[in-house]
Amino acid sequence: MFSFTVTNQDTTSSARCGRLETPHGPVDTPAFMPVGTRGSIKGVLPDQLTRTGAQMILANTYHLLLRPGSEVIERLGGLHRFMGWEGPILTDSGGFQVFSLSALRRVDDDEVEFSSHIDGAKVRLNPTIATRVQNQLGADIIMAFDECPALPCKREHLEAVVERTVRWAEQSLSAHQRQDQLMFGIVQGGTDMDLRRQCAQALVGMGFPGYAIGGLSVGEGHEAMAQTVAFTAPMLPGDKPRYLMGVGTPRDLAMAIGSGVDMFDCVLPTRNGRNAGAFLGSGTIKLRNQCYKHDTEPLDKECDCYTCRHFSRGYLRHLFLVGEMAGPILLSLHNLRFFQRLMQQARLAIQENRYAQWSQRWVSYDREVATDVN
Amino acid sequence: MFSFTVTNQDTTSSARCGRLETPHGPVDTPAFMPVGTRGSIKGVLPDQLTRTGAQMILANTYHLLLRPGSEVIERLGGLHRFMGWEGPILTDSGGFQVFSLSALRRVDDDEVEFSSHIDGAKVRLNPTIATRVQNQLGADIIMAFDECPALPCKREHLEAVVERTVRWAEQSLSAHQRQDQLMFGIVQGGTDMDLRRQCAQALVGMGFPGYAIGGLSVGEGHEAMAQTVAFTAPMLPGDKPRYLMGVGTPRDLAMAIGSGVDMFDCVLPTRNGRNAGAFLGSGTIKLRNQCYKHDTEPLDKECDCYTCRHFSRGYLRHLFLVGEMAGPILLSLHNLRFFQRLMQQARLAIQENRYAQWSQRWVSYDREVATDVN
Numbered sequence: 001m002f003s004f005t006v007t008n009q010d011t012t013s014s015a016r017c018g019r020l021e022t023p024h025g026p027v028d029t030p031a032f033m034p035v036g037t038r039g040s041i042k043g044v045l046p047d048q049l050t051r052t053g054a055q056m057i058l059a060n061t062y063h064l065l066l067r068p069g070s071e072v073i074e075r076l077g078g079l080h081r082f083m084g085w086e087g088p089i090l091t092d093s094g095g096f097q098v099f100s101l102s103a104l105r106r107v108d109d110d111e112v113e114f115s116s117h118i119d120g121a122k123v124r125l126n127p128t129i130a131t132r133v134q135n136q137l138g139a140d141i142i143m144a145f146d147e148c149p150a151l152p153c154k155r156e157h158l159e160a161v162v163e164r165t166v167r168w169a170e171q172s173l174s175a176h177q178r179q180d181q182l183m184f185g186i187v188q189g190g191t192d193m194d195l196r197r198q199c200a201q202a203l204v205g206m207g208f209p210g211y212a213i214g215g216l217s218v219g220e221g222h223e224a225m226a227q228t229v230a231f232t233a234p235m236l237p238g239d240k241p242r243y244l245m246g247v248g249t250p251r252d253l254a255m256a257i258g259s260g261v262d263m264f265d266c267v268l269p270t271r272n273g274r275n276a277g278a279f280l281g282s283g284t285i286k287l288r289n290q291c292y293k294h295d296t297e298p299l300d301k302e303c304d305c306y307t308c309r310h311f312s313r314g315y316l317r318h319l320f321l322v323g324e325m326a327g328p329i330l331l332s333l334h335n336l337r338f339f340q341r342l343m344q345q346a347r348l349a350i351q352e353n354r355y356a357q358w359s360q361r362w363v364s365y366d367r368e369v370a371t372d373v374n
Numbered sequence: 375m376f377s378f379t380v381t382n383q384d385t386t387s388s389a390r391c392g393r394l395e396t397p398h399g400p401v402d403t404p405a406f407m408p409v410g411t412r413g414s415i416k417g418v419l420p421d422q423l424t425r426t427g428a429q430m431i432l433a434n435t436y437h438l439l440l441r442p443g444s445e446v447i448e449r450l451g452g453l454h455r456f457m458g459w460e461g462p463i464l465t466d467s468g469g470f471q472v473f474s475l476s477a478l479r480r481v482d483d484d485e486v487e488f489s490s491h492i493d494g495a496k497v498r499l500n501p502t503i504a505t506r507v508q509n510q511l512g513a514d515i516i517m518a519f520d521e522c523p524a525l526p527c528k529r530e531h532l533e534a535v536v537e538r539t540v541r542w543a544e545q546s547l548s549a550h551q552r553q554d555q556l557m558f559g560i561v562q563g564g565t566d567m568d569l570r571r572q573c574a575q576a577l578v579g580m581g582f583p584g585y586a587i588g589g590l591s592v593g594e595g596h597e598a599m600a601q602t603v604a605f606t607a608p609m610l611p612g613d614k615p616r617y618l619m620g621v622g623t624p625r626d627l628a629m630a631i632g633s634g635v636d637m638f639d640c641v642l643p644t645r646n647g648r649n650a651g652a653f654l655g656s657g658t659i660k661l662r663n664q665c666y667k668h669d670t671e672p673l674d675k676e677c678d679c680y681t682c683r684h685f686s687r688g689y690l691r692h693l694f695l696v697g698e699m700a701g702p703i704l705l706s707l708h709n710l711r712f713f714q715r716l717m718q719q720a721r722l723a724i725q726e727n728r729y730a731q732w733s734q735r736w737v738s739y740d741r742e743v744a745t746d747v748n
Contacts, residue, residue, distance in 0.1 A: 040693060040700040046684065068667070068692045075668050076688045084684040293442070294449050310420065310458040314450045318442045319414060325699060326414040 002182050004241050012356035014260035017347050020241055022088040022140040023180050029262035030346050032339045033058045039083050042270050043329040046084045053340035056088040058265040061133055062097030066116050070136040078138035093130045093143040127171035135177050144172035146186040151220045153190055162188050162195045166202040173206060184210040191224045193231050200235040211236040212243040226255050233260040250342055254362035257346050269335030274328040276320045279338040284366045292317040305337035376556050378615050386730035388634035391721050394615055396462040396514040397554050403636035404720050406713045407432045413457050416644050417703040420458045427714035430462040432639040435507055436471030440490050444510040452512035467504050467517040483538060501545035509551050518546035520560040525594045532564045540576040547580060558584040565598045567605050574609040585610040586617040600629045607634045624716055628736035631720050643709030648702040650694045653712040658740050666691040679711035
């Protein structure tokens with residue numbers, strides 16, 4: 001039902017191409033997953049998303065647990081049918097959002113209790129509940145429940161986080177009930193290499209079919225992230241998929257692929273798109289700028305997306321200035337296609353054994369793009 | 375470049391089928407034009423709109439004049455290229471919005487001066503300016519500048535309105551510069567049959583290639599509208615297209631087609647769609663209703679739209695409750711398809727000479743749907 005095959009190993013870097021087979025179809029790696037937080041990629045319908053080249057998407061357990069609730073989604077036929085997305089889906093464990101969005105009431109070694117950011121309702125999450133919820137949602141890949149600390153963070157706290165994350169990973173694995181879902185473990189440890197090693201080794205010992213690097217893109221900056229990824233990725237088994245959670249900018253992605261990471265998710269293409277920010281081959285632009293008022297050119301002449309094939313920059317600017325929904329929709333479509341083309345180019349560079357050279361192009365790409373997008 | 379042919383005349387009513395040829399393609403009548411007020415059908419992209427069956431759309435001169443300005447659209451290649459819509463477009467004259475949206479500063483026999491509803495900027499409109507603006511926008515069909523009074527309205531005022539509308543129609547025709555655009559005249563006169571006759575006769579004397587019935591759906595109610603349409607339509611030449619502006623509900627449309635009207639525009643499908651209102655064969659529903667929480671059925675089993683083929687009512691309800699853009703988008707798509715299917719059914723009923731019987735079905739359709747949607 002599942003398999004992961006490394007199909008090409010670049011020799012100029014640690015980058016590799018692979019193919020992940022799931023019950024809902026294949027995913028070519030390196031892969032970028034658009035984020036459908038509440039069961040919808042904001043502004044983009046499934047058929048449009050397919051045409052951007054996306055194969056797999058992510059949905060957030062925390063948000064879906066609060067609304068409409070995992071029982072509701074189960075009764076409506078599971079997450080794939082609910083969303084009308086026939087391809088593979090990954091759900092996160094809820095851990096990240098619990099620690100970043102909610103008002104925490106209690107965190108102990110067994111569980112987290114928090115108040116919903118929507119209505120203040122008291123909710124509990126622990127490895128058993130997070131796994132049961134993900135079993136109900138029915139994504140192809142689900143994540144072990146983890147604790148995700150904000151950085152910077154004191155060493156003692158980080159130690160406790162890693163200890164809990166390891167214990168919770170084991171409990172998540174035991175709670176997992178469905179054979180048609182793979183569960184990945186999440187390596188925590190901030191930017192502390194010792195703790196990253198400890199956590200990675202403990203999780204690898206449990207024999208997960210895939211591993212994520214979590215707790216990055218939360219304030220540490222690109223260099224610290226790059227060092228942590230370069231250190232952690234090689235400790236994860238080469239024959240299993242590696243997933244860097246919540247990342248990132250084109251520069252972040254090019255870096256992490258070069259360290260051997262296979263999967264990514266990030267809200268950047270849709271969030272920036274909704275705010276008139278476009279990713280072009282030459283850098284990013286803001287469409288509200290007066291300079292585009294009479295611009296008859298497409299966003300990016302080299303892009304083959306729906307937006308670039310049909311509309312001028314002048315029209316897109318107008319849509320944002322008057323507040324038409326089509327502005328966020330068209331820029332999200334373009335940005336999503338940009339990220340998928342980035343992955344296609346990366347895969348081609350790996351297949352042609354020139355990844356190091358190709359990735360150089362992205363080192364200087366828009367350093368001003370926020371790295372911390374979670 | 376243009377032609378209008380009546381292809382079928384129903385004998386059970388005054389309904390007829392026709393075909394309007396324009397430089398941007400044909401329009402089968404009776405036709406419903408979705409409204410792209412500011413150069414975009416809210417939430418719906420051109421390729422999606424085409425798949426609903428829409429052939430021709432409407433855009434509002436008043437809104438486009440204020441933002442981005444007709445010069446900007448002209449520099450960006452004209453309205454078709456600006457919007458990425460390759461089919462026929464109709465622009466209204468701006469008259470209706472001037473009298474309904476803006477703060478009027480001065481109305482005299484020559485022109486209207488008003489403050490923009492956006493930033494208070496002082497703007498003038500008269501037949502010459504409204505025509506020049508529409509020539510710049512470049513729609514296939516443009517409208518003579520008219521005055522549109524709110525109803526109820528005193529007889530003396532209505533007389534002045536009709537007198538001005540007739541004079542302005544003549545001035546609009548003289549100002550019209552482009553051979554690749556048809557200009558329609560607009561019959562005003564409220565619900566006063568004498569004034570409707572006067573206005574219609576005067577305009578018909580000017581030899582417009584098409585005529586609109588304006589000034590309805592502004593508070594007069596369905597019965598008064600029906601009487602006015604039934605009275606006015608036969609006074610307009612049978613070999614020219616007849617267009618009822620800003621109408622309406624399925625009941626209004628079925629009524630007006632039966633009186634020999636060929637073209638319609640209305641914001642109802644998109645406006646109601648954005649507010650969780652769906653048009654079904656059986657009546658209208660509000661998707662926020664708790665009763666749809668676990669509903670696995672499509673919106674309307676008989677509908678072939680994208681929304682009905684892919685999503686459950688439970689999912690659509692969720693999208694509205696959490697405020698995802700996909701909710702308004704998917705309901706707008708469905709409603710637009712509903713209105714196009716309504717037109718297809720009407721055309722078929724006319725072709726099969728059973729229009730009176732078919733239209734009976736809609737007499738009782740959702741009387742609670744607001745008639746006054748302008």
